[in-house]
Amino acid sequence: MSRLLLVAAVLLPLPAWAQARASRDTMPRDTTPPAAYFGVIEYQLARQKLELDMQRGGFSVYIIADMEGLAGAVRNATEMRPVIRGGTPQHERFRQELTEEVNAVISGARAAGATQFIVNEGHGGTLFRNVLVEQLDPEAILIRGYPKPIVMSTGLNPMVDALMIVGAHANAGSPGIISHNFAFDSFTVNGKVLNEPGIAAFIGGEMGVPMALASGDDVLTAETEEMLGPLETVTVKTAFSRSAAAVLPPATVHRMLRQAAGRAVRRVMAGELRPLTMEKPYRVRFCLRRSFTEDDWVRETIGRLQGVSANGGRGCFAYTSESAEAVGNLLNEVEWTVLKP
Amino acid sequence: MRSIVVAALLPLASMLQAQTPPPSSAPFRDKQIPHEAGFRVFVVPDMEGMASTVDSREIIAGNEGERFKDHTSPDYWDRFRLLVTQEVNATIRGARLAGARSFVVNEGHGGNLFANVLPWELDSSAILIRGFPKPLIMVTGIDSSFGTLMFTGAHANAGSPGVMAHNFAFDSFTVNGKVLNEVGINALIAGELGVSVSLVSGDDVLIAETQKMLPNGFVAIVTKRAVGRSAAITYSPAKVRRMLQSGAAEAVRRERRGDFKPLTLDRPYRVEFKLRMSYPDSMVQQVAALSEFKLEKTGGRSFRYQTDSARQMGWLLDAIEEVVIR
Numbered sequence: 001m002s003r004l005l006l007v008a009a010v011l012l013p014l015p016a017w018a019q020a021r022a023s024r025d026t027m028p029r030d031t032t033p034p035a036a037y038f039g040v041i042e043y044q045l046a047r048q049k050l051e052l053d054m055q056r057g058g059f060s061v062y063i064i065a066d067m068e069g070l071a072g073a074v075r076n077a078t079e080m081r082p083v084i085r086g087g088t089p090q091h092e093r094f095r096q097e098l099t100e101e102v103n104a105v106i107s108g109a110r111a112a113g114a115t116q117f118i119v120n121e122g123h124g125g126t127l128f129r130n131v132l133v134e135q136l137d138p139e140a141i142l143i144r145g146y147p148k149p150i151v152m153s154t155g156l157n158p159m160v161d162a163l164m165i166v167g168a169h170a171n172a173g174s175p176g177i178i179s180h181n182f183a184f185d186s187f188t189v190n191g192k193v194l195n196e197p198g199i200a201a202f203i204g205g206e207m208g209v210p211m212a213l214a215s216g217d218d219v220l221t222a223e224t225e226e227m228l229g230p231l232e233t234v235t236v237k238t239a240f241s242r243s244a245a246a247v248l249p250p251a252t253v254h255r256m257l258r259q260a261a262g263r264a265v266r267r268v269m270a271g272e273l274r275p276l277t278m279e280k281p282y283r284v285r286f287c288l289r290r291s292f293t294e295d296d297w298v299r300e301t302i303g304r305l306q307g308v309s310a311n312g313g314r315g316c317f318a319y320t321s322e323s324a325e326a327v328g329n330l331l332n333e334v335e336w337t338v339l340k341p
Numbered sequence: 342m343r344s345i346v347v348a349a350l351l352p353l354a355s356m357l358q359a360q361t362p363p364p365s366s367a368p369f370r371d372k373q374i375p376h377e378a379g380f381r382v383f384v385v386p387d388m389e390g391m392a393s394t395v396d397s398r399e400i401i402a403g404n405e406g407e408r409f410k411d412h413t414s415p416d417y418w419d420r421f422r423l424l425v426t427q428e429v430n431a432t433i434r435g436a437r438l439a440g441a442r443s444f445v446v447n448e449g450h451g452g453n454l455f456a457n458v459l460p461w462e463l464d465s466s467a468i469l470i471r472g473f474p475k476p477l478i479m480v481t482g483i484d485s486s487f488g489t490l491m492f493t494g495a496h497a498n499a500g501s502p503g504v505m506a507h508n509f510a511f512d513s514f515t516v517n518g519k520v521l522n523e524v525g526i527n528a529l530i531a532g533e534l535g536v537s538v539s540l541v542s543g544d545d546v547l548i549a550e551t552q553k554m555l556p557n558g559f560v561a562i563v564t565k566r567a568v569g570r571s572a573a574i575t576y577s578p579a580k581v582r583r584m585l586q587s588g589a590a591e592a593v594r595r596e597r598r599g600d601f602k603p604l605t606l607d608r609p610y611r612v613e614f615k616l617r618m619s620y621p622d623s624m625v626q627q628v629a630a631l632s633e634f635k636l637e638k639t640g641g642r643s644f645r646y647q648t649d650s651a652r653q654m655g656w657l658l659d660a661i662e663e664v665v666i667r
Contacts, residue, residue: 071460072460072461072469072471074456074471074472075454075456075472078402078453078454078456079456088402090456093459093461097461175368175369177472238372238373238374238375239369239372240366240369240372240470240472240475240476240481240482241365241366241369241472241473241474241475241476242365243454243472243473243474244366244455244470244471244472244473244474244475244481245470245471245472246374246375246445246468246469246470246482247460247468247469247470247471248375248468249460249463249464249465249466249467249468249469250460250461250465251465252465
């Protein structure tokens, strides 16, 4: 008890940011190997668990809910993170916007004949807990929390008919709002550059699921069309720097999302939108984000992951596999490594 | 050991500083906002001159860093976010009554890094430009397709006795010897594109000085009378909204009749400015090192700059803002 009081006395006078810094410096790093948390087996189990809930027949839509590409969002530090992770109360309003945009997609897809909806939290700023559960369409199944097998594609399975992503952001290095790509500065499969929607489309593609809709800023929609096209896109803002944009009114964005989701479902039904297919074996090349490359422990841990070999410069690696699921799981292991203190 | 290495690198770092890269918004300078048909209105809302605000606690978000640490309050600011949004809505409503059909709102207030208007409460036909940095700061996204430019909640020039008076990062700013406040600087950039100012709202000091600056006139709306830098005799927000609505309608009608003219000055523009005394020397050095703009240092914090393009002068403003903000 007295030790507790001492700790409290030391911590209390510090502002919140200093406390976060202090705990980061003093807390020992969790060095549990990522494979001990999730391997391909766990991923397959997650798939099976979701399949138990899925209806036979009918049209199923799997929606990845990210936040950087939402109507109005421009700034990572204040709008994308909650207070408990160093953000501000402004984040709360964007959770509501996220929920409304997901609901708009669901209602558009439903109007076009879709009957089942799975929503997977794709935004890491809150450790994948952003959608306001009480406001989400009551028919939707929600996947939330962290860690979860294959972060942005948890449970994705061949019974899904269409993959959609809302609030997506442009690839690392491109001039879009809060642009990034998981923990990478670059990520390619067989030489093809993939952003976050691209990686999800690659994993879904192997199961025969097409990416049918992506929404975000003008940079994201242009690059995703080039990468995965044809597909439906909704441009919700025009980037004027990595943290400024001309944004469309949220009500307009909701209307555009409803219409685009309906078109996307109809086009998938008509066989116009095809899954992304790539030749096996998949030759994956990636370079870690510069800030992670500087972290010796992160770099070395990732270098030791099964099947990963050094390739090119510092922080750059190669990985070859016959299975997109395995690539997805590698992604999960990398996330698990970098999201820790 | 590490500190020795750092010390050894320091002279190298200051050498590198002499060649600074362009501001981070530079790659976005030629980007355009989506085009819309009909008479287009470009609205620039600021917060110092809106109804009722008198103190920086009311217009700063509380996450602006060291400089503002002891005078911020998210609660006050939150309330005025809604009021600034409603002032913009009233302006749009008035302009629409007079026949305007397309509305772009560009955040003019640097608090919370140009993200104050609430997107969800804003008139649902308006495109909103928010965030920082942005290539032309207060007139980012403007082009010759706009029929008119309006400033709401503007504040008086640095050094004048207006409420929260200031001027970007400057203690003084002149072009060809003509003193310009924020409205004046932006009017010049827009003027080059053939766009004129038709409405300005703010305190009495701002209105009086701007009327001298823009000889071609505009619809003036006095929201409050300054009785100190942090005190004013102010109209209620509801009354100011009514004034803005009828003022914006009048502004659009008179603009379409050709009553107002774009602000133009002789080229080349000879720009002279003095950075705020309150900035540390390190900021002054960083501004002096902005190699893209060929600034001539004429005194401790005074600079001279010559250009044929007001748009380029706008890019300089953003480069300086990127140094002094945060």
